[in-house]
Amino acid sequence: MAKTVGVIGGGQLARMMIPAALELGITIDVLAEAEGMSARLAASGVGDYHDVDTVLAFARTVDVVTFDHEHVPQPVLRALVDEGIPVHPGPDALLYAQDKLLMRARLSELGLPVPDWAAVETPAELDVFLTDHGGRAVVKTARGGYDGKGVRVVERATDADDWFTALAEDGNGGALLVEELVDFRRELAQQVARRPSGDIVAWPVVETVQRDGICAEVVAPAPASAGRVAELSEDIAVRIAEGLGVTGMLAVELFETTDDRVLVNELAMRPHNSGHWSIDGSTTSQFEQHLRAVLDLPLGVTGTLRPWSMMINVLGGPDGATMVDRYAEAMREHPTAKFHSYDKVSRPGRKVGHVTVCGDDLDEVAYQARGAAAFFEG
The missing domain is CATH 3.30.1490.20 (ATP-grasp fold, A domain)
Structure with missing residues (x-):
């Protein structure tokens, strides 16, 4: 029987669930915050996610509710649960993604490594x-x-x-x-997906590069991570998913410190920027996996299709050009690159898309990915 997944929030994460849903024969229905948002292709309407009546009216038309972001207020989330509507992740888990103090306290109680x-x-x-x-x-x-x-x-x-x-x-x-102020060697991110019935799968840990507080590049898997770092990162994420009762996707941002510790930085209970590489580089993308998980379907394998993947975010520039305006040159010069537009109005510093390249040699992958992304700068 066909299912409808309701997504609250009309940003690029909701947009990237649409192709996965189409392939699985799942209907996506999006409650967008405003007209013209990135996921407008699947938006049935526009509404205020702070308003209980608006969200309840939307949720009653779908089989399960999930999210493009973590900002839906707790009273609204709990009203959905009280109505008997499946919500993944649920309010008891989302609480720790919404409040950093509660998150730090709970992770400390669970004995997880934090600053x-x-x-x-x-x-x-x-x-x-x-x-x-x-x-x-x-x-x-x-x-x-x-x-x-x-x-x-x-x-x-x-x-x-x-x-x-x-x-x-x-x-x-x-x-x-x-x-x-953590003295870290690099930043990592570990993604896992968990079904309501409890099954969990994990992707390889990735290395993330931040510039001005924004994720700029992701390398999958993280170089020199095989063994202890990979095992420790996965163990931390699994313990968090189980300890907080997360259902759906979970991304755990990590610090690898100069004294060889791995510490938890932030949590995201949804698909995450650090996992966009999986669309082109993994057997199961984070977006397909999120849909499987919230519907409590068997989870897909998470291996890499090529030894290396690099994802680079494309940030909007001041000239108002879109990614599509510059596709011809970028595609001609870098035919191995995969281009993903979020169909957003460009403005400085705004994520308007990403580029991914997969291959056997990391230096070549990085050269092609950075070269392709450079066509959309400024």
Whole structure:
């Protein structure tokens, strides 16, 4: 019997679920935040995901609800569950992707490796943490924030005065998350998928390169990761998925430190930028797998189709050109590259698409991927 998956959020992650759904004979129905969004091909309407009645009306027309992002408020999520609508991931899991303080506390309870951290409500508390950690630390807002937003390195308590002021003006209390400034060798990401019935599969751990807080490149698998790093990364992600009750895709962003530890940085309970390479480079893409998982279907194998894959994000430039405008040159010069447009209006720093190249030699793969992506810069 055909199933309909309802996706709340009309961004590029919802858009990239559409081809996988078509191949599986699954119907995708998207509740977009506004007209003209990336996933408009599958959007049945536009609505405010903060509004309980709007989301309930949408959810009653589908078989299962999932998400393009983690921002749907807890009261809305719990209203869906109370209505008996399957929600994957559920509110009890999403809580830890929505609030970084709760996430750090829960991961610490589970004995998982995280940076040294504290909840700070005042500049004085932040000053104590700075004194105890060499005079520098990372401060994060507990809620919101992505692609480097809501994160800053501080050297004095006054560096976060505006955030403390905002908390005070909000009137609901609250705290900021402060963490040790991790001395890391590189950043990694580990993806797993988990069915409601409990089965879990994992992809190879990947290396991610961030620029200005935005993921710029992903290499799969992470070079020199075979053995301990790969095993440790997978074990961490599996323990998180089971410990938090995640269903669907889970991406765990990691630090590989200079003293050979692997620490958890952030979590995403949905398809993730670090897994876009899997569309072209894995037997089962993260988008197909997410659909399988939320429908509690058997999960696909996650091996690589070629020894190496590199994904590069394409960021919008100031001239307003789209990816399609420059396809001819890029495709002619780099015929091994695969191009993925998000059909978004271009603006500086905005992710408007990505390029992936797969092959047997990492240097050649990197040359072709970077060369192809360069046609869309500026």
